[in-house]
Amino acid sequence: xxxxxxxxxxxxxxxxxxxxxxxxxxxxxxxxxxxxxxxxxxxxxxxxxxxxxxxxxxxxxxxxxxxxxxxxxxxxxxxxxxxxxxxxxxxxxxxxxxxxxxxxxxxxxxxxxxxxxxxxxxxxxxxxxxxxxxxxxxxxxxxxxxxxxxxxxxxxxxxxxxxxxxxxxxxxxxxxxxxxxxxxxxxxxxxxxxxxxxxxxxxxxx
Numbered sequence: 392x393x394x395x396x397x398x399x400x401x402x403x404x405x406x407x408x409x410x411x412x413x414x415x416x417x418x419x420x421x422x423x424x425x426x427x428x429x430x431x432x433x434x435x436x437x438x439x440x441x442x443x444x445x446x447x448x449x450x451x452x453x454x455x456x457x458x459x460x461x462x463x464x465x466x467x468x469x470x471x472x473x474x475x476x477x478x479x480x481x482x483x484x485x486x487x488x489x490x491x492x493x494x495x496x497x498x499x500x501x502x503x504x505x506x507x508x509x510x511x512x513x514x515x516x517x518x519x520x521x522x523x524x525x526x527x528x529x530x531x532x533x534x535x536x537x538x539x540x541x542x543x544x545x546x547x548x549x550x551x552x553x554x555x556x557x558x559x560x561x562x563x564x565x566x567x568x569x570x571x572x573x574x575x576x577x578x579x580x581x582x583x584x585x586x587x588x589x590x591x592x593x594x595x596x597x
Contacts, residue, residue, distance in 0.1 A: 411450045415440055416461045424509050428518055431458070462525050468507050470529060472500050489540060490561055491589040497565060498581045501572050512569045534562045557595060564588055 406414070418440035422431045433454050437447050451457040473493075501508050511526055538558035568588060571579050 408450060411446070412460065415442075415447060415450055415457060416464055419457055419461050420465070420506055420510070424506050428522070433457075458519075458522075462522060465507055465510070466525065466529060468504070469511060470532070473497065473533060487589060487592045490537070490592055491585060494565060494568070494588045495581065495585045497569070498572060498584045501569055502576060502581070505573055505576075508569060509573055512566055512573060530562065534558045537561050560595060561592070564591055 415436055419431055419436045422435045422439050426435070431454070433444055433447050436454075436457065437444050440447075447457070451460065510522075511529075514523070514526070535558070538555050541557055541561070542554035565588075568579075568584050572584065
């Protein structure tokens with residue numbers, strides 16, 4: 392009505408920057424998992440997150456900055472969870488039990504958060520060189536960690552025991568089983584994965 396005060400539009404509270412960054416990284420990860428790295432762009436991330444391009448640029452300098460932050464976050468999540476899967480005081484006299492226990496924990500982690508592990512284990516199409524280098528560097532850290540853990544049986548097994556080589560085999564088993572789990576989680580139960588890995592490890596360490 393004439394003379395009546397104008398109603399103001401409801402004020403939408405701004406999302407805190409740290410929350411917005413997490414939201415956009417989640418959106419970028421969803422695009423990567425679904426469409427590969429070739430499908431990720433500022434527009435694709437904005438659409439996935441339900442925001443506009445300026446919102447993305449308000450949280451990150453650009454797509455490269457966003458992807459770098461995403462890699463940092465996923466590295467911490469995956470590597471940190473892996474460290475949690477290993478006991479603080481490992482029993483080096485039982486390398487099979489030690490690695491089998493770690494595999495069981497990793498299987499549970501993949502089931503709980505498959506999107507964190509999918510880009511690492513399945514490496515989507517269009518993987519940029521910088522991303523591949525990061526993944527390979529992390530793989531080497533994990534392999535070296537396993538080599539250190541299983542080297543404790545080397546003294547008793549004699550000079551023929553090659554802890555470094557066996558660490559490559561253990562990592563290959565873990566990665567292959569992880570891909571199977573991502574591809575067909577209903578077919579490969581946690582018990583089946585652990586039992587299969589344990590049987591293979593016993594052949595390796597006998």
